[in-house]
Amino acid sequence: LWAARTLAHSPIEVLLVDRNNYHTFLPLLYQVAAAELEPEQIAHPIRSILQEWPNVDFAMADITSLDLSQRLAEAASLTFSYDFLILATGSTSHFFGIAGAAEYAFPLKTLGEAITLRNHTLFCFERAVHEADPQRRRSMLTFTIVGGGPTGVEFAGALSELLYGPLAQDYPSLDPNQVQVVLLEAQNRLLSGFPERLQDYTLTRLRKVGVQVHLGAMVSQVTQHRLHLKDGSEIPTETVVWTAGVQGEPLAKRAGAPAARGGRVAVLPTLQLAEYPEVYVVGDLSHLEGEESPLPMVAPVAIQQGTTAAHNIVRQMTGQSPEPFHYRDRGSMATIGRNAAVVSLRSRTFTGFVAWVIWLGVHLFNLIGFRNRIFVLINWAWDYFHERAVRLILPAQATSGPGKNPSSNQAP
Numbered sequence: 455l456w457a458a459r460t461l462a463h464s465p466i467e468v469l470l471v472d473r474n475n476y477h478t479f480l481p482l483l484y485q486v487a488a489a490e491l492e493p494e495q496i497a498h499p500i501r502s503i504l505q506e507w508p509n510v511d512f513a514m515a516d517i518t519s520l521d522l523s524q525r526l527a528e529a530a531s532l533t534f535s536y537d538f539l540i541l542a543t544g545s546t547s548h549f550f551g552i553a554g555a556a557e558y559a560f561p562l563k564t565l566g567e568a569i570t571l572r573n574h575t576l577f578c579f580e581r582a583v584h585e586a587d588p589q590r591r592r593s594m595l596t597f598t599i600v601g602g603g604p605t606g607v608e609f610a611g612a613l614s615e616l617l618y619g620p621l622a623q624d625y626p627s628l629d630p631n632q633v634q635v636v637l638l639e640a641q642n643r644l645l646s647g648f649p650e651r652l653q654d655y656t657l658t659r660l661r662k663v664g665v666q667v668h669l670g671a672m673v674s675q676v677t678q679h680r681l682h683l684k685d686g687s688e689i690p691t692e693t694v695v696w697t698a699g700v701q702g703e704p705l706a707k708r709a710g711a712p713a714a715r716g717g718r719v720a721v722l723p724t725l726q727l728a729e730y731p732e733v734y735v736v737g738d739l740s741h742l743e744g745e746e747s748p749l750p751m752v753a754p755v756a757i758q759q760g761t762t763a764a765h766n767i768v769r770q771m772t773g774q775s776p777e778p779f780h781y782r783d784r785g786s787m788a789t790i791g792r793n794a795a796v797v798s799l800r801s802r803t804f805t806g807f808v809a810w811v812i813w814l815g816v817h818l819f820n821l822i823g824f825r826n827r828i829f830v831l832i833n834w835a836w837d838y839f840h841e842r843a844v845r846l847i848l849p850a851q852a853t854s855g856p857g858k859n860p861s862s863n864q865a866p
């Protein structure tokens with residue numbers, strides 16, 4: 455979108471292709487999964503965004519193959535030819551080959567997956583009410599999150615508020631002591647990459663809101679009713695949420711683009727492929743050659759790279775050399791439920807309520823669409839002063855990717 459927006463002011467025909475007809479604001483995806491926001495409040499139709507960009511067209515198509523030498527991108531019934539290509543297909547969940555994870559864990563990368571997880575969570579409570587066996591009831595009410603990065607931390611905080619707040623009131627016959635939120639992190643700290651003070655605050659805060667955090671916990675296997683750890687221990691659980699890893703979306707790899715770590719594509723400092731100077735790779739998919747530690751898979755990197763790639767295409771068309779990409783890191787933040795967040799802005803750090811207000815403001819500002827901003831604000835305010843409103847088990851949604859737990863994932 456940022457590449458298209460940059461090119462919208464050049465005399466170039468631009469075609470934006472996406473398998474979905476909407477853009478998803480991923481930083482708030484966990485709030486859909488935690489029944490805090492409605493899906494349509496964090497999504498926006500792409501064609502509506504493009505209305506202000508007259509020379510940008512849109513095609514809804516799932517690109518299944520690329521022929522880089524012929525300059526073709528192919529979908530089921532459509533083939534697109536190009537003079538220049540910007541590949542920004544992002545990333546998918548990475549299960550590191552852990553047995554059962556792809557089959558039984560719930561990923562949190564798309565709107566469909568967030569709705570599936572929300573349905574499943576609410577349905578676990580509906581089933582637990584009628585479950586006579588206390589062991590089975592306990593595993594239905596144990597929610598395990600694998601991965602203590604920003605998504606895992608934010609979801610753990612929001613889930614704990616949902617389970618110990620509105621759901622405890624909805625299901626008075628269930629013993630709240632049987633409800634557990636467990637967060638597993640393989641390293642010995644949460645929010646790797648954040649300043650230590652913020653990591654410590656996050657750990658204390660999560661424990662305060664009822665999340666059981668286990669550091670140095672390595673998952674070895676996931677089954678339908680159990681999670682196994684490398685140290686031999688087990689957690690009876692019917693819900694394993696996977697926020698532990700992502701890898702580059704495999705389309706480019708299939709097309710023979712140069713592979714880098716984590717399924718990403720190795721690019722020149724100008725974001726071009728060495729062999730195909732008309733092809734740019736940006737965002738989560740891109741790995742700058744020669745970088746010791748790869749750039750993080752975050753939105754600011756994707757936005758800045760999309761803009762640079764677009765500028766470089768204009769430069770190429772006007773006979774100038776493409777310029778190298780330089781990332782401007784403006785900081786990072788994560789929220790830990792209501793009233794608490796951690797924010798790192800250059801050399802300054804904030805925690806608690808102040809950080810939470812900064813987090814709210816930044817996310818509201820970056821959400822696309824005035825209508826979405828208003829509805830999200832109303833929802834947050836309602837949630838803050840009254841109760842969480844979005845607790846519907848909608849008819850089972852189509853999901854993309856793994857995470858289909860056959861016996862427990864089906865809403866009635």
Ligand SMILES: Cc1cc2nc3c(=O)[nH]c(=O)nc-3n(C[C@H](O)[C@H](O)[C@H](O)COP(=O)(O)OP(=O)(O)OC[C@H]3O[C@@H](n4cnc5c(N)ncnc54)[C@H](O)[C@@H]3O)c2cc1C
Binds near residue numbers: 471472516544736
């Ligand atoms: C739950 C979650 C929370 C996050 N929170 C934050 C945050 O708070 N702050 C932050 O900075 N970053 C956050 N991120 C990371 C951030 O969203 C990504 O780094 C960013 O979206 C990457 O942008 P991208 O353009 O590379 O890929 P994406 O935004 O993933 O876009 C890829 C697009 O390509 C489309 N696509 C993929 N394959 C095909 C195909 N074959 N054919 C057609 N279309 C295709 C997809 O539909 C998608 O629209 C979060 C990510 C997740 C999953």
